[in-house]
Amino acid sequence: MGKNKLKIQDADKLNILCLHGYRQNGDGFRSKTGSFRKFVKNYANFTYITADHFAKPLNEGDEIDENQRSWWFNKEDGSFKGTNENSAPAVGFQESIKLVEKVWNEGNYQGILGFSQGASFVSLICSMSERNLTSIKPRFAVLTAGFRSGSLVHRGCYENKITIPSLHVYGMNDEIIPNTYSEKLRDAFEAPQFITHEGGHYFPATANEKQTYVSFFQDQLQSYLEDREMKVNGVATQNDEEEDEVES
Secondary structure, three states, rough: HHHHHOOOOOHEEEEEEEEEOOOOOOHHHHHHHHHHHOOOOOOEEEEEEEEEEEEEOOOOOOOOOOOOOEOOEEOOOOOOOOOOOOOOOOOOOHHHHHHHHHHHOOOOOOOEEOOOOHHEEEEEEEEHOOOOOOOOOOOOEEOOOOOOOEHHHHHHHHOOOOOOOEEEEEOOOOOOOOOOHHHHOOOOOOOEEEEEOOOOOOOOOHHHOOOOOHHHHHHHHHHHHHHHHHHHHHHHHHHHHHHHHHOO
């Protein structure tokens, strides 16, 4: 089935679950990725969810901002820092896995996408999926401004290459997650695709990235539709064989 022969109905599009970064939430992340979604609207639908954990206030004594969330915490003071690699804890991680599993199992998702802490979370989910440690089974992943989790309990997630198809996007001038951290995460995947940009810590969506995004999602959609068609034809063939056996 060639790409130019794809007849895409809305029901055929990929469904992708999106995980925000630290101190973000689902609604805020959605608003920041509007241009990106327009690029690939013919191929995918996106669902954004919000972590349950509230991020620690930036200043001691300030009230909690309910719009600032975190998937887990990796510092002893109950906050999170992506570059913390000193055998960091993973407080709240199991609760977040259960939340994502619940949403995933209630829907019909094929892919998973994350930004910053969300991208790190995506990498852990992909590794856990391949080791049958979660019910989340993504066919592909998009990781933007990502990094390997420095939490001690996550070290085993990077021992073997992750084979799930992946697209990695990161800025060469990111001062929050230096590009070397994103490159290290990229290298945890087998045959990763990647985009670099000259900016900082954000999800890029300019003409420079458009074609790579489109090509990646075209490929993933084609693979999904072909697999779905094979399964349907396989069931049809099996049913025909069973009918032949009954008639004989």
